[in-house]
Amino acid sequence: MQTDFLVIGSGIAGLTYALKIARRYPDKKIIVITKTQADETNTKYAQGGVAGVWDEDKDSFEKHIEDTLIAGDGLCNPRAVEIVVKEGPERIREIIEYGTRFDKDAAGDYELGREGGHSEHRILHHKDVTGKEIERALLETATNTANIEVINHCFVVDLITQHHLGYLVTKSTPDITCYGVYVLNLRTNKIEKIVSRTTLLATGGCGQAYRTTTNPRIATGDGVAMVYRAKGRIENMEFIQFHPTALYEPGVSPSFLITEAVRGDGGILRNKDGEAFMERYDERRDLAPRDIVARAIDSEMKRTGTEYVFLDCRHMDKDKFLHHFPNIYEKCLSIGIDVMQQMIPVAPAAHYSCGGIKTDDWARTSIQHLYACGECASTGLHGANRLASNSLLEAMVYGHRAYLDIVKRLEETGDLPGLESEAAIPDWNTKGTTDPKEMILITQSQKELQQVMSDYVGIVRNDVRLERAMKRLDLLHVETEQLYQTTKVSPQLCELRNLISVGYLIVKGAQFRKESRGLHYNTDHLTKSAILQNTIL
Template identity: 85%
Template sequence: MPQTDFLVIGSGIAGLTYALKTAAYFPEKKITVITKTQADETNTKYAQGGVAGVWDEDNDSFEKHIEDTLIAGDGLCNKKIVEIVVTEGPERIREIIEYGARFDKTATGDYALGMEGGHSEHRILHHKDVTGKEMERALLDTVASYKNITLINHCFVVDIITQHHLGYLVTKSTQDITCYGVYILNLQTNKIEKILSNITILASGGCGQAYRTTTNPKIATGDGIAMVYRAKGRIENMEFIQFHPTALYEPGVSPSFLITEAVRGDGGILRNKDGEAFMEKYDPRKDLAPRDIVARAIDSEMKRTGTEHVYLDCRHMSVEKFVHHFPNIYEKCKSIGIDVMQQMIPVAPAAHYSCGGIKADEWGRTSILNLYACGECASSGLHGANRLASNSLLEAMVFSHRAFLDSVKRINTVTEASPTGGGLEGVDIPDWNAKGTTDPKEMILITQSLKELQQIMSDYVGIVRTDVRLNRAMKRLDLLYEETETLYKSTRVSPQLCELRNLITVGYLIVKGAEFRKESRGLHFNTDHLGKQELIQNIIL
């Protein structure tokens, strides 16, 4: 039976940072990192803009960054968490620079700090328009130097193991739900195996694939969130799905190519089909308003003019500066026949980031013992009702570090927390039971259900919502859930079936949170509840 001291699910910036710190601190202990595709295929890889941090102390301050984050979060941020992330963030950025991450510099050798929507100062460190990819590279290169880190590709985590798998009744009111590890589907052997661990950390990313149009890679199927919900763990704020205002408009292409907010920070202007710069009608900050405001403004213009996209105008910008800062965007546009210096870029909002997720405290601890969560799959309290641009990579680094600090203190006493009192040695984890299941006869039962789910979520639970749309979405999801569970119980497990099941669970959580929130706040905009905001607190599911 495979066993490890620390199990990391996900190989993005959150998971790799945790693995590196743990491996360095415990050279004699075993750290296992699981990813369901290649190690570098993560949401981190697709982060273009950069990482926010107070770097220029002459012009910027922690107080300014904190205030910007709180304003973007529309009253639902946990102020203590915001203060932790902002004040500890610069040190975490220095660490990843020590790991080898290369951020752009000016001619004088200082870091080139970018500006993005919602920020009051230039504080975005970046590597051209592929910052996440550069940070991922630095982390993977460093991971390779640690002999006590085992990186396992092509393994799909099916479920986290708790007392439920031992025959105990586990409900949301159970006080000592404990994680013992995970069941995985080994995609090379096509068999389900178990990996036991004293400490498990979920860094499994977001859930953008719940929507028809998203900037997220195909792997972003909300697996960690769905697994924790099934294990009776706490999930919160799932109604706050951030739509990035400016994804490149290419009908039928998924995932959508992201046009980073930094383009608007450098002077890009949003225009409608008539060439009108429309953002001044919606917010005094114009094109640099927070993402929820810009996305709704674009959605409004598209509906008013009957078009499927608006335009991002960069024609007035310096070609040398644009090509230097945004080489991948420049080449991508060029590849589809758009010269950004001569033509405007067609853009439309796309699902981008989940501000809610697995409820985690200031140390990354979840409601399940020995299970941590950080990165996009977690809800730390930083983002509130809307994430401030470039705060996500910062959050991932800060909370992976804090989860490391806490788990270091807990690793030697973790056995005392288990219901059996004997930790892993005292628990007899059963093998996966596939009795009575057969190979799927028709994959269309899975692929068509996925299309239906994405259409439901996009049409009824998008940027603008109504009570009727949410009610209709829930009824459609109930039917999809019943059909998929029947298939799951009779069919051998496959990644496609597991991802569909997880996405249906995530869709349900998004709709349920949206139904509970009888107000419009941040990313949740319901035209049936446009009156005075009631400051409903976090909705825990």
């Protein structure tokens, strides 16, 4: 299969880019591939909303920029912050034109919510399922666009680079080039190649590296792992954001998210004794940035010997709660909790990766003809901690910027460069491999990985825990690579392999950073150092 434009992932980042390319070049074909159903994305599970300066009488770009920089704890790229904040409102208007229905008040004005770390009300939302509403609008538009082909149930195994043409590719190779991808077609169970002149990765996050996460099962860090194997640049993977308030349900995965907007509307965190404890940790109390709130909850759970704290909504107006958070209300009711009568048990869960594939201002990676945007990318916006509801905004802005860069290249050159002979790319070699004899070798290894990451590389870390985690990941890596070399490729094996790579990058980044900053809190290094960025080449 050949195409000019290949998009890996069907969330807000990938579809923003695909729709713009499709409309600009109606005679060219755009292929969007996803490993399950097209609507099963991290975007779909975003509850809170999308941040943007909407009411300029009360808000300003300067305030949004300052809030983002404060949350990022000194590691944001100021240029990236300015780009996203200032270009964001226009991108929001575009998804409204695509059909996204944000909530409005009785006067017909958009209801603007407020979340932790924000100094003003600037969050546009659709009840408590904002991401699902945005995904619906974008997918409906994409499926009605003639030159976009969405292919479901295709699992990307690897990026195709010079390595597959027989050349030695190392971290120092200056012109690593992406020619497309190898994919496992889950309908035929065959590995096929898709050759493309330009590829965009929008593969989402890596929450499944942890035992408890709000991320869907597809969030296995595939894009980051593929770029790392292809010798591309990855940075700041140690900054894994734990959402402070996931519904506590032992053994349930993924965890149901209780959006930060509940605290923005007045919800109060309390410990097992009923104390509103956040005032002991930060003057912003329940509206402090997520890294601070998550560590405070972790501290309270350890101090009191409990596995959760409570979110108290009993004092909130019922009609307003039902209007803004109907799904949260119904979910809690389904497990016997009436939020107007009982407090909601919550605990932190892995939620968002602030690092990822290093990109520039135009979503370009260190690999030629390869772009990345959304959660899999590291643009510099989030720094050491993401400000609530900035992620959907970032995905749209950099999806648009990738599109602009492609247009510029086409206008300058008249065409996109590609392989002189696409036949030079070899078919996938399965020689010497057999069907897996025992799936437990894969499933148990993934459980071990998640246990190691949760116990040793969670909200609070230290040097001994990180060293232990690395030793165990090394063993899992050796065992899994042996399996990979002798076993036919399966989605489960590929996801395990990717998660081990992501786990290694998180731990290695955490070991390099000899300080505590933002989401990386190491009790052996509690002071901030002069380190401004760490990049794993």
